[in-house]
Amino acid sequence: MARIIELMKQVPSIIDEIYENSRKADQFREIENQAATKIQGWYRGLKVRSYIKYLDKNATMIQKLWLGYKGRKNYRKKLEERVKQMRLKFYNQNAILIQKIWRGYYSRKYVFNYYKRKAYLQAIEHKNEIVLAELREYKEYMERQEEERKNIEKYKRLEQEAKKNHYLISTKQIPGVFNSPYKPAPTEMEYILRNVKLDPAEKHDLYVKSLKANKFDSITLPNYLPPLPNKPQGPFRDPLDVRKQRYRPFSPTLRVENDFEGLEKSRKEMKAKEWAERVHDDIFYPIDKTIYKKPYQPLLVSKSKFGALDYGTKHFREESKPEEWQGDRFKSLVPPIAEFNKLNKTYVEAHYYLS
Amino acid sequence: MSQRQVLQVFEQYQKSRTAFVQTVAELATRPQNIETLQNAGVMALLRPLLLDVVPTIQQTAALALGRLANYNDILAEAVVKGDILPQLVYSLSEQNRFYKKAAAFVLRAVAKHSPQLAQSVVDCGALDSLVICLEEFDPTVKEAAAWALGYIARHNADLAQAVVDAGAVPLLVLCIQEPEIALKRIAASSISDLAKHSPELAQTVVDAGAIAHLAQMILNPDAKLKRQVFSALSQIAKHSVDLAEMVVEAEIFPASFACLKDNDEYVKKNCATLIREVAKHTPELAQLLVNAGGVAAIVDFIGENKGNIRLPGVMMLGYVGAHTENLAMAVIVSKGVVQLALTLSEEKEDHLKAASAWALGQIGRHTPEHAKAVSLTNVLPKLLECYLRAESSEDLQQKSKKALKNILQKCVYLPALEPLLHDAPANILKHVVAQFSKVLPHDPKARRLFVTSGGLKKIQEIKAEDGSPLAEYINTINNCYPEEIVKYYSPGYSEQLLDRIEQYQPQA
Structure with a gap:
């Protein structure tokens, strides 16, 4: 409260x-x-x-x-x-590239190839030069031969002349017509005259010919001087033949030409030479011989019988592998069914299936 | 009368017969004696002597007959008419080799003159006996027989076929392989005569394997043999591509180019002929020759020789140039055109000129490049001259016209064309103006040059019918220039200007 x-x-x-x-x-x-x-x-x-x-x-x-x-x-x-x-x-770019290359190739191959033509023409010019040079050389060679032939012919003619006129040769006392004393040297004919040798047979022929040529002489030809016979009377061979045999060069047979003991001699000589030139008595081998003792181990690549691989050069897809690289193949343990192996191998009549 | 005296009569008779035939044979060598001998009835007298018992007389009688028959075709006919041939043919297989030789000589002398005489020799059955003679051991008999066969075969294809049918070819081919040069020579000549008529005959010769043996001899030192060998090869090669290829396969090129430098003219000519015959067939064969340097050799050959010898060379260049433009270019780079131009101007004879004109036309017709190369050697005026010269043969005129046309249609090298404007006749001028009308619209420099060189003036002076191609070309050219210039160069322009002075009213 x-x-x-x-x-x-x-x-x-x-x-x-x-x-x-x-x-x-x-x-x-x-x-x-x-x-x-x-x-x-x-x-x-x-x-x-x-x-x-x-x-x-x-x-x-x-x-x-x-x-x-x-x-x-x-x-x-x-x-x-x-x-x-x-x-x-x-x-597009690549297509253009391909087309470009192809067109270039096509036109170069089938239409016209300027550089090839140029090269070809140059090659022809070059070849022409070679051929012309060869021909020129051949021509010169032919001309030389011709000249040589003419020279020989001329010399032969002169020689023939000289044989006919052998009496024109100069003697020690009297100079011949070709050996003028007012000239520094005798003419060519004089030398030919000096060199000419008359074969006896030829001499006679010349004589007979000169007789025939000089008809005037033949009229006055004395009957008691018959022309020298070509052949000595009697069963003799032709003198030319005899001469040939007489001056035939010595030609021994191969067996006579060689030493009888030549083979042995040359063998000995070879041996001696070889012995003298030898540096070392042990035979020198260019390679170490021990390497032959190792068993040869082939490389996998070199062992392959397929050689270089086609992969990457000829194709890019993997194809069946060579068997070496696969190891052992899988083998089934189940025995094969004999009937299946015959499939497509033995011929079965068509009605067999139909029936 | 003793026996000796009796025999002496015979001996004397024989001696005088011998003397008679020998003298007649001797006399028959001189052409001036032939008529006298003929008038004296020598044929009738020689005929019985062919049947003489003494072989020497027989032979000499045959020899005399042969010489007489060789002289002209009337005497040869007399031999045929005198029924001497069957007798000869009969004894050809019977007698000794000297007689055979003489008999073959008579047959040859008779067959040489005309196809009819050769046919009469064949009709006597001479071929079989002659072929048997080819199998004789003695080379001189073979030679005589081969010679006679060759003379029979050379007239026409039928006779040659008859010789082939008698089986002479393989034996002739054997004869080529003999060591005697004379025999080889005659056999090669006979083969040449056989092969020249038709491809089939040539094929027969080829089938007998003649080419390989002939090809071996192309470098033989003997000139006369080489002549025949080249002749035979060219006769074989001329017929078809196959045969030419066979010849080429014997590897005679480039060895035979050396023979273009031979001392003997006929060797050179025949060798050039062979090269021509091979080159004419296909571009491939021509190419082969070009690649082996054949064109240079031929050009050299044309340069070194004069006259008819170079004709095959000129034709070869033409054939090579005709095949393809590539080959024509090869001829140009081998200086063939220069040489052809020289030939055209140097040679006097119409057929050589015609050949070189033809060859130039063939080379120049391919492309403007070719035409330029040809026209640079200044041949166009020469061709024109050949065409226009009154004394030119019809062939030369035609060939040079064709060549000009061929070259002009490709030529765009105006400096070479300009001279032709001034002196070409209407049918050539047409082509020249056509070339100008093709080039001028595209080439300002050339247009200027064309005016300054007076070409335009010349063009205005040409009177062409309206609507003709020439008028059209002229119109094309005029369209390239301003009107005043064309008017200025038109012929009546000065009068027109003067007229204008009269019409002009001076403005006071």
Whole structure:
């Protein structure tokens, strides 16, 4: 109760206070109202703004993703196109290259090849020069031969002349007509006259011929002086033949020409020479002989009977491998069925299947 | 009368017969005696002597007959008419070798003159006996027989075929292989006569293996043999490509080029003929010759020789140039054109000129390059001269016209064409103007030069019918120039200008 009393005691003050408070409240209501409105406004504003911000953010995100997706898609498309273009360009270029090379090759081979023609013509010119030089040489050679032949003929004629006129030769006392003392040297004929040797048979022939040629002489030819016979009387051989045999050069047989012990001698000589020229008594081998003792180990590549690999040069696809490289082949343990092996090997009449 | 006295009469008779035939044979060697001998009835007297008991008289009588028959065809005919041939043929297989030789000589002398006489020799059955003579051991008999066979075969294909049918070819080929030069010579000549008529006959000769043996002898030192060998090879090669290839396969090139430098003229000529015959068939064969340097050798040969000898060389160049433009170019680089131009101007005879004109035409007709090379040697005016000269033969005129046409149609080298503008007749001028009309629209420099050299003026002076190709060409040329220039060079321009003076009214 004390409490109530105490409170009761305080009532006026409380009422005062209440009045005071309500007065104060009245006094500040407007301000507070305005403040509350302001706070609410601010708050609501804040809320809406944050919501809008949130929405904006979401929209941006969506747009970002969409645009990214679109962009990438576009990019891919463009890239594809670009790559296509690039490839096209590349292939076109290569096609042009191939066509260019082919056209060049074709026209060079089947239409016209300027450089080849030029080279060919040059080669012909070169060949022509060679041929002409050879022909010139041949011509010169022929001319030389001809001249030589003429010279020989001329000399023979002169010699014949000299034989006929051998009496024109000069003697020690009287110079001949070809050896004029008023000239520094005798003429060529004089030398020929000096060199000419008359064969006895020929001498006689000449004599007979001169007799025949001079018809006047033949009329006055004394009968008691018969021309010398060509052949000595009697069973003799032709003098020319005899002369030939007499002056025949010595021609021994091969056996007579060689020393009887020549073979042995030459063998000995060879041995001695070989012995003298030898540097070392041991026989020299150009290679170390021990290497022959090792067993020969062939290389895998060289052992292969296939030689160089076709791969990479003739084809690029792997074809059946050589058997050496495969090791042992898989073998089935199941015995083969004999009937199957006959397949396609033995001939079976068609009606066998039909029946 | 003793026996000796009786025999003496016979002896005397024999002696006088011998003397008679020997004298007649001797007299028959001189042409001036022949007529006298004929008038004296020598034929009738010699005929019984062919049947004489003494072989020497027989032989000498045959020799005398042969010499007489050799002289002219009337006497040869007299021998045929006198029925002497069967007798000879009969004894050809019976008698000794001297007689055979003489008999073969008579047959040869008769057969030489005409196909009819040769046919009459064949009709007597002489071929078989002659072929048997080819198998004789004695080379001189073989020679005489081969000679007679050759003379029979040379007239025409039928006679040659008859000789072939008698089996002479293998024996002739054997004769070539004999060591005697004279026999080789005659056998080669007979083979040449056999092969010249037809491809079949040539093939027969080739089948007998003649080419290899002939080819061996091309470098033989004997000139006369070489003549015959080259002649035979060219007669074989001339017929067909196959035969020519057979000849080439015997590897006669380039060895035979050496014979183009031989001292003997006929060797040179026959060798050139062989080369020509080989070159004319196909481009491949011609190419082979060109590659072996044959063109240079031939050009050299043409340069060194004069007259008829160089004719085959000239023709060979023409044939080679005619095949392909490549070969024609080879002829040009081998200086063949220069040599041909020289031949054209040097030679006097029409057929040589015609041959060189033809060859030049063949070389120049391929491309402008060829035509330029030909026209640079200044042959166009010469060809024109050959064409226009009144005394040129028809063949030369035709050939030079054709050559000119061929060269002109390809020639774009204007300096060479310009002289022709002034002195060519209408049918040549047409081609010249055509070339100008082709070149001038594309070449400004040439246009200028054409005016300054007076070509345009000349063109204006040409009177061409409207609508003719010539008028068209002239029109094309005129279109390349401004109108004033064309007018200026037109013939009546000065009068036109003067007329304008009269019409002009001075402005007061």
